[in-house]
Amino acid sequence: MKVRFAPSPTGRLHVGNARVALLNWLWARQAGGHFLLRLDDTDVERSTAEYAAGIEEDLAWLGLAWDAFARQSDRLDRYAAAAERLKAAGRLYPCYETAEELELKRRLQLKSGRPPLYDRAALKLDAAARAGLEAEGRAPHWRFRLEHAAVAWDDSVRGAQRFEGDKLSDPVLLRADGRPLYTLSSVVDDLELGISHVLRGEDHVANTAVQIQLFEALGGPVPVFAHLPLLTDARGQGLSKRLGSLALRHFWEEGLEPMALNSYLARLGTPDPIEPRQDLEELVAAFDVTRFGRATPKYDPAELEHLNARLLHAMPYATVRPWLEARGFAGFDEALWLAVRGNLARRGEAGLWYQVARGTIRPAVEEPDYLAEAARLLPPEPWDGTTWKAWTEALKQATGRKGKALFLPLRLALTGQPHGPEMSELLPLIGRERVLERLAPAGAKDSLSAPLGGGEGQGEVGDPASPSGSAAAAGSPPPHPSPLPPEGAERE
Numbered sequence: 001m002k003v004r005f006a007p008s009p010t011g012r013l014h015v016g017n018a019r020v021a022l023l024n025w026l027w028a029r030q031a032g033g034h035f036l037l038r039l040d041d042t043d044v045e046r047s048t049a050e051y052a053a054g055i056e057e058d059l060a061w062l063g064l065a066w067d068a069f070a071r072q073s074d075r076l077d078r079y080a081a082a083a084e085r086l087k088a089a090g091r092l093y094p095c096y097e098t099a100e101e102l103e104l105k106r107r108l109q110l111k112s113g114r115p116p117l118y119d120r121a122a123l124k125l126d127a128a129a130r131a132g133l134e135a136e137g138r139a140p141h142w143r144f145r146l147e148h149a150a151v152a153w154d155d156s157v158r159g160a161q162r163f164e165g166d167k168l169s170d171p172v173l174l175r176a177d178g179r180p181l182y183t184l185s186s187v188v189d190d191l192e193l194g195i196s197h198v199l200r201g202e203d204h205v206a207n208t209a210v211q212i213q214l215f216e217a218l219g220g221p222v223p224v225f226a227h228l229p230l231l232t233d234a235r236g237q238g239l240s241k242r243l244g245s246l247a248l249r250h251f252w253e254e255g256l257e258p259m260a261l262n263s264y265l266a267r268l269g270t271p272d273p274i275e276p277r278q279d280l281e282e283l284v285a286a287f288d289v290t291r292f293g294r295a296t297p298k299y300d301p302a303e304l305e306h307l308n309a310r311l312l313h314a315m316p317y318a319t320v321r322p323w324l325e326a327r328g329f330a331g332f333d334e335a336l337w338l339a340v341r342g343n344l345a346r347r348g349e350a351g352l353w354y355q356v357a358r359g360t361i362r363p364a365v366e367e368p369d370y371l372a373e374a375a376r377l378l379p380p381e382p383w384d385g386t387t388w389k390a391w392t393e394a395l396k397q398a399t400g401r402k403g404k405a406l407f408l409p410l411r412l413a414l415t416g417q418p419h420g421p422e423m424s425e426l427l428p429l430i431g432r433e434r435v436l437e438r439l440a441p442a443g444a445k446d447s448l449s450a451p452l453g454g455g456e457g458q459g460e461v462g463d464p465a466s467p468s469g470s471a472a473a474a475g476s477p478p479p480h481p482s483p484l485p486p487e488g489a490e491r492e
């Protein structure tokens with residue numbers, strides 16, 4: 001099996017493109033086949049090298065490595081050779097109508113209630129008429145002469161498909177300047193590069209009917225086709241690379257997990273539940289092209305956010321460790337990761353908890369007298385998961401405080417945040433020395449005026465090695481407290 005993902009480098013990939021890329025990749029991996037990345041860059045006015053590089057960057061971010069690479073602009077001689085074969089076989093014929101003439105014909109057809117099909121007037125021209133038109137300075141464009149027979153295929157997503165050849169217009173394959181159109185270049189590539197399965201958006205269904213005849217005219221095998229409905233945005237609007245809608249690049253700039261997007265796109269449009277998956281291999285094992293339905297799937301940002309958080313909350317330390325190390329979080333060990341991951345909406349927020357447990361923060365000190373009492377009752381080390389309970393129990397006895405009044409000033413002083421991971425887990429990770437410093441920091445009086453959970457120390461908290469445009473990172477946005485236990489609702 002060999003599949004391909006064939007975007008035009010006319011913009012950055014969007015989630016709809018990513019879905020097609022991912023599903024092709026999964027299909028190939030599951031079958032032990034090959035995945036080709038082909039850049040359809042014959043539209044020289046709109047294709048750019050930057051967009052081509054952007055597509056590679058976006059696919060790399062998703063983790064979709066390609067086994068082979070092709071660029072249509074490198075293969076123009078192949079399309080020209082195929083066109084010559086079609087001409088020799090009488091399947092490609094020259095036409096001389098201008099765009100205005102064609103438009104006029106179209107309008108007349110529509111007015112008289114006929115479908116706007118090309119009337120094949122050019123087929124009736126004899127050699128003298130053609131020579132006359134060329135002498136006028138008209139260069140021909142070339143149309144593929146379709147067989148007026150039924151074209152049918154068994155689509156892996158849509159089921160049985162059938163088009164009548166006489167209800168289709170002979171498509172233009174070569175422009176007047178000799179440049180090939182997509183219909184030709186795509187079929188020549190699929191044939192010559194050995195593509196066995198074509199999975200793409202349903203914007204290509206009508207193309208497929210024509211292309212099947214072209215595959216046959218060029219003497220090659222016809223691939224298996226699968227056409228997926230096009231994804232829309234949350235409001236039901238279509239997506240376009242050219243308009244930059246829902247570009248993948250924004251997802252990675254915002255620090256979204258690529259596996260959250262992969263997990264989402266691999267299930268969207270199927271009746272199966274959308275579950276967070278930590279690696280692509282899990283998605284490969286579960287892939288089944290026949291599960292995808294024909295209804296238009298809507299991209300739901302809230303569902304993706306939720307999935308991203310669920311993915312992080314279950315993420316093994318081994319998965320995140322290289323990323324933590326690359327950011328210079330020395331000593332961000334497994335215990336710390338396990339303590340904080342359940343509070344992350346973005347992995348970049350891990351930097352905040354790194355500073356809480358291993359670095360310095362500006363504690364939000366409220367009620368210094370209470371904190372002084374807390375320091376006095378702080379148990380000696382070694383500490384474990386029971387220390388917090390023992391400490392706060394002693395404080396409760398000594399002060400008569402309970403609930404929010406007992407817990408919140410401690411959390412604020414020790415983490416600088418009103419919310420966060422379980423204090424019983426955090427406390428041993430912060431350690432006695434830091435705890436004492438934070439309960440009675442120098443200049444504590446000044447910090448009383450610091451905004452709650454947002455002291456200036458927050459500026460240092462976060463990712464010490466923020467990516468400078470690196471595609472490898474699941475971004476590192478400025479940290480912000482995660483909405484975890486409601487105030488005063490410590491479960492200790």
Ligand SMILES: Nc1ncnc2c1ncn2[C@@H]1O[C@H](COP(=O)(O)OP(=O)(O)OP(=O)(O)O)[C@@H](O)[C@H]1O
Binds near residue numbers: 020
């Ligand atoms: N909204 C969408 N949902 C799912 N697949 C899509 C969507 N838009 C395009 N595709 C598919 O993505 C692949 C790449 O197509 P293409 O490069 O033409 O993208 P495009 O977004 O339609 O581009 P443009 O906006 O530049 O015309 C094709 O298989 C196409 O069918």
